[in-house]
Amino acid sequence: MRPILLSGHERALTQVKYNPDGDIIFSVSKDHVVCAWFSHNGERLGTYHGHQGALWTVDVDPTSTLLATGGADNTMRLWEVKTGKLLKTWDFPTSIKRVEFSADGRQLLGVTEKRSGHLGTIVVYEIDPDPEAEQTDEQSLRIVCEDSKPTVAGFSYLAHYIISGHEDGTVSQWDAKSGELLYNAQVHEPDMLITDLQWAPDRTYFITASKDKTARISAADSLEVLKTYTTDTPLNSAAITPVKEYVILGGGQAAMDVTTTSARQGKFEARFYHKIFAEEIGRVRGHFGPLNYVAVHPQGTGYCSGGEDGYVRVHHFDKPYFDFLYEVEREQAQEQANL
Amino acid sequence: MAHSYENLPMEDDEFDESQIDFTDIEEQYQVRLDEGLDAFVVIDGLPVVPDDSKAKLVKFILRKLNSVGKVKDDGVHMPVNEEGKTEGYAFVEYNAPSEAIAAVKQLHLTPLDKRHVMQVNKLTDIDRYGREGRIEEDYTPPKVEPFAQTEHLRSWLGDAEGRDQMVMFRGEKVGVFWNNKEEAPEPVVDRENWTESFVQWSPQGTFLTSIHSQGVQLWGGKAWSRQKRFSHPGVNLVDFSPNEKYVTTWSHRPLQVDENHPVPLLSLEEDGKNYIIWDVATGKPLRSFTTLDVPTSTDAEGNPVKKKMQWPTFKWSSDDKYVARMTQGHSISVYELPRMNLLDKTTIKIEGVMDFEWAPATPKRDGIKTYEQLFCYWTPELGSNPAKVGLMTIPTKEVVRTRNLFNVSDAKLHWQSDAGYVCVKVDRHSKSKKSLATNLEIFRVKEKGVPVEVVDSIKETVINFAWEPKGTRFVLITTGEIPAQTAVPPKTAVSFFAPEKLKGGAVGNFHHIKTIDKKNSNAIYWSPKGRFVVVASLQSQQSFELDFWDLSFDKPKDEAEKGEKDLNASLQLMATAEHYGITDIEWDPSGRYVATVASAFRHHMENGYHMYDFKGNLLREESIDRFKQLVWRPRPPTLLSKEEQAEIRKNLRNYSKVFDEQDQAKKNTADKAVIEARRRLLQEWLAWRESMVRMLEEEGAVIELNGGKIPSEEDEGAEEIEEIVEEIIEESEEVVP
Structure with missing residues (x-):
């Protein structure tokens, strides 16, 4: 199917997210506005106004009632999805680079930027899922990262751990109750910024993307690297597809170098790899700037990508996507059927 | 009183040198003169x-x-x-x-x-x-080094699968690989910093040449050990004689050899020279030369024309017996090997000579029984004399054929690989000197009296020309007038020519077969075995096409058009491909594969290579950071006689059956290995996933097991309600009479 082009933003996209039902896409961009779109036709549902600076991150709770955002105006905000009402604003000394709800939606974490004498931190708030309720100002947990600045973070299954990716290419595992550092692993090349961390549907493993041109899948409990996907371009994002065993990687020449290279040279393509065999199976072109984020429909029926070029491209997978199987997978399926 | 000019004491002027005693100084600084x-x-x-x-x-x-x-x-x-x-x-x-x-x-x-x-x-x-003591009184017999078995320099030819080797230079690494078609090339040897600027094979593939600031090194044998070393500080270019007996090295900087700058093997004689001709077998220099100054000419506006240096400057006859260098506009000096003495002690005066080329094979002219080598040269119009193309035979230095030409602005000499023909591509200007057209003057060297055939039907300028190796057909590329000050290069046209078929297998007149218009092509690469040709656009900004042509295509009978039969060609475009950023094309020596390269020597976009078969099917592509060179290892000429080759060709079907089986078997085992590996990966993954799911179930992770959605009561008893909404947009009534 032809991709749907969402051209409501005026500046580079920074994050796009599907809600758990997959019917709505939330997008944030450097133009200070949060947009909500219908995923099946690309119609805009509404916008959320209030942020005073570029937006870096967005997340929606599992019931699609609450929306969290964070940005360069040093605030993290909570909105009501339905009405667009601003429910809560938390102020910080530096900008918010990443927000994420836990699987049950009762906790919200934020990653703060390291700047002007402030170390990078990961903060956690208890969230009341009722949109009418007063949200707390009290941080239930505050982790200060002294060694290396965290860039991305998220909750593991059952909110056991908080996993964070750092600018030095390491991944840390924290106890989500006590904030204690349990383990730190050099998952990517040293001093290669980790740009994204996305979870598998059951949050037992996650994929990280890095400037070292690779994406890797690691297990949440052991931090063991299970798979490595090597590309020829710095990566900004990586997502795991449900239903089919694929991963989608996005990236391209760094935005500042783009003017000196042709679109072809920039490698602004979404790349599909087989999750288990780590082999490239396809590419999707379209953006004329690097892909800043790729998100997969929770039911695995499509994906969308937000680019430095200011567009969100929404793709719905066609039949061949679902039909494609490696010979050994077909064997496996046959065996399953025979049982 | 101050000393003024007037009252300076006079005596000082009358200074007598002889009064001073210099003997002590003389003794100290005495130079010991030659004793005469x-x-x-x-x-x-x-x-x-x-x-x-x-x-x-x-x-x-x-x-x-x-x-x-x-x-x-x-x-x-x-x-x-x-x-x-x-x-x-x-x-x-x-x-x-x-x-x-x-x-x-x-x-x-x-x-x-x-x-x-x-x-x-x-x-x-x-x-x-x-002097006494300098020479030992007793005779000691010279020591004879015990015979040491050297490596087999051509062992690669014995590959059981008949594969070809190639050298790849990427980043700082140089490696030699076996070509494995679709599969990744199999490394033979791979070394860091093997060369400083580029690598080059000797013409028969025996040696790999590496270039260093101190000189040139030859490598070979199974162990890729150093075979020879030629010290030439600052060397820029290397050229081998066709049979690998001699090497020419050149540096733009004159050599400096004296007591303070000793260079191994070089003597004072080499001081100030640019070229050295070496004997490969001994590793010793034979003779050295300086670069000749090319007479600077000026273009129409009086600006000096920057002349490109001709390389190779020293051109070899096909059998390594002679090497010749031209002094542009004056003469050609032919040297005899191995002594490197000037043939008959004189250079051959050819007034105005612009270019010359040796016959690439020993010519077999009709009625000539004695040994000879030929070269072809041309001279421009001088005064009232017309421009001339001549064929000279060596060693007798007789001119065997000349031809006068008029209104010549430039000429290029193209020998056919068997020395059967030489085509002189003559760019002629009209009387007004405004438009250019090209004539082809084809000398039929092997026929009696060397007849010349003229192809003058070409209305445009020919920018490239290539003979079919060992064949009689040729391809050329023409272009129209180049419009001034446009960034876009003009469109080109590719034309194919073949001779008429005559009775008794004789080669008739050359005829035009077909022209393909509106192309961007600028390069012609024939398969080394002939028949197939790749026409491409190299080093262009817009176009990266490759066209794979077959000139002896077997058309189904009913399709064969009338009138085509008497021409010795049947043209078919087999495939078209595109390789972004392509800079070089290399046919493998067997004519089975074509490698195309995007080299980091030219640009830094998508460096790497593509591998095609001769039909133009893409077998493999690989992009490698800072990929610089891919060069196939040449093969020496075959040792099989013509009859044996014909025999093999006749039985090709039987052979290819065996090869196909081998290929299939190899593929199967390779596939099997890949499938095994995948099966293992899949099993491991599924096992791990299962353990995870079990763990989640034990921990009671309901949301996680539901794919991130909070399972609710409603969901379980959920019922899908299909609602059909009909919207009436417009209603109109019409009365039908």
Whole structure:
């Protein structure tokens, strides 16, 4: 199917997210506005106004009632999805680079930027899922990262751990109750910024993307690297597809170098790899700037990508996507059927 | 009172130098002068004669000695022993040391008569080398090195699968690989910093040449050990003779060889030279030359035209017997190997000569039984004389054929690989000098009297031309007028030519087969075995096309058009491909594969290579950071006779059956390995996933197991309600009469 082009933003996209039902896409961009779109036709549902600076991150709770955002105006905000009402604003000394709800939606974490004498931190708030309720100002947990600045973070299954990716290419595992550092692993090349961390549907493993041109899948409990996907371009994002065993990687020449290279040279393509065999199976072109984020429909029926070029491209997978199987997978399926 | 000019004391001016005693200074700085013995030579090997006939002998040798210089009056001293006989030697004094040196150079080892050979040496040399103690009195026989088996330099030809090797230069690494078609090339050897600028194969593939600031090294054998080393500081370019016997090295900087800058194997003679010609077998220099200044010419507006250096400057005859260099506009110097002496001690004067090319094979002209090599040259219009193309035979230096041409602005010489034809591509300008057109003058070298055929049907400028190797067909690319100041290069047209088929297999006149218009192509690459040709656009910004043509395509009978039959060609475009950023094309020596390269020498976009088969099917593509070179290892000419080759061709079907089976078997095992690996990966993954799911179930992770959605009561009893909404957009009523 032809991709749907969402051209409501005026500046580079920074994050796009599907809600758990997959019917709505939330997008944030450097133009200070949060947009909500219908995923099946690309119609805009509404916008959320209030942020005073570029937006870096967005997340929606599992019931699609609450929306969290964070940005360069040093605030993290909570909105009501339905009405667009601003429910809560938390102020910080530096900008918010990443927000994420836990699987049950009762906790919200934020990653703060390291700047002007402030170390990078990961903060956690208890969230009341009722949109009418007063949200707390009290941080239930505050982790200060002294060694290396965290860039991305998220909750593991059952909110056991908080996993964070750092600018030095390491991944840390924290106890989500006590904030204690349990383990730190050099998952990517040293001093290669980790740009994204996305979870598998059951949050037992996650994929990280890095400037070292690779994406890797690691297990949440052991931090063991299970798979490595090597590309020829710095990566900004990586997502795991449900239903089919694929991963989608996005990236391209760094935005500042783009003017000196042709679109072809920039490698602004979404790349599909087989999750288990780590082999490239396809590419999707379209953006004329690097892909800043790729998100997969929770039911695995499509994906969308937000680019430095200011567009969100929404793709719905066609039949061949679902039909494609490696010979050994077909064997496996046959065996399953025979049982 | 201050000293003014007027009252300076007069005495100071009358200063007498002789009054001062310099002896101490003179002693300290005395230069030990030559004792004047440099003008003396010693002559040995003279006949022993009685005293009375000594004068006669002196007179006799003086005649020889005076041929190189002037011997001083009474300059010959021939000692006589007690028996009143001469001793067979003499001391001779020349007027100047330079004459003595000339005498040693030219007269040493000149025969006087049947029994006597004159040996001439410098007196100082006798003193220097022959002084007591310098030479051991006892004879020690020279040590004969025990025979050491060297490596087999052509072992790669014995590959069981008949694969070809290629060298790849990427980043700082140089590696030699076996070509494995679709599969990743199999490494043979891979070394960091093997070369400093580029790598080059010798023409028959025996050696791999690496270039260093100190010189050139040749590598080969199974272990890729160093075979030879030619020290030439600052070397830029290397050229082999066709049979790998000799190597020419060139540096743009003149060599500096003296006591302070000793270079192994080079002597003072090489000082100031740019070219060195080496003997590959011994590793020693044969002769060195300086770069000739190309006469600077000016273009129409009077600006000096920057001439590109011709490389190779020293051109080899096909059998390594001669090497020749042209002095543009004047002459061609032909040197004989292995002595590197100028043929007949003179250069061949050809006034105005612009270019020359040796025949790439030993020509077999009709009715010529003796040994000969040919070269072709051309001269431009000089005064009222027309431009000329000539064929000269060596060693007799006879001109066997010339042809006069008019209105020539440039000419290029293209030999066919068997030396059967030479095509002279003549760019001719109209009388007004405004438009250009190209004529092809094809010399049929092997036919009696060397007839010339002219193809003058081409209306545009030919920018590229190539003969089919070992064949009689050719391809050329033409372009129209180049519009001034446009960034877009003009469109080109590709034309194919083939000779008429005559009875008895003779080659008839050349005819135009087909022209393909509106192309961007600029390069022609024939398969080394002929028949197939790749026409491409190289180093272009917009176009990266590759067209794979077959010139002997077997058309189904009913499709064969009438009138096509009498031409020796049947043209078919087999495939078209595109390789972004392509800079080079390389056919493998067997004509089975084509490698296309996007080299980091030219640009930094998507460096890497593509591998096609001869039909233009893409087998493999790989992009490699800073990929610079891919060069196939050449093969020496086949040892099979024509009959044996024909036999193989006849039975090709049987052979290919075996090869297909081998390929299939290999593929199956490779596939099997890949499938095994995948199966293992899949099993591991599924097992791990299962353990995770179990763990989640134990922990009671309901949301996680539901794919991130909070399962609710409603969901379980959920019922899908299909709602059909009909919207009436417009309703109109019409009355039908």
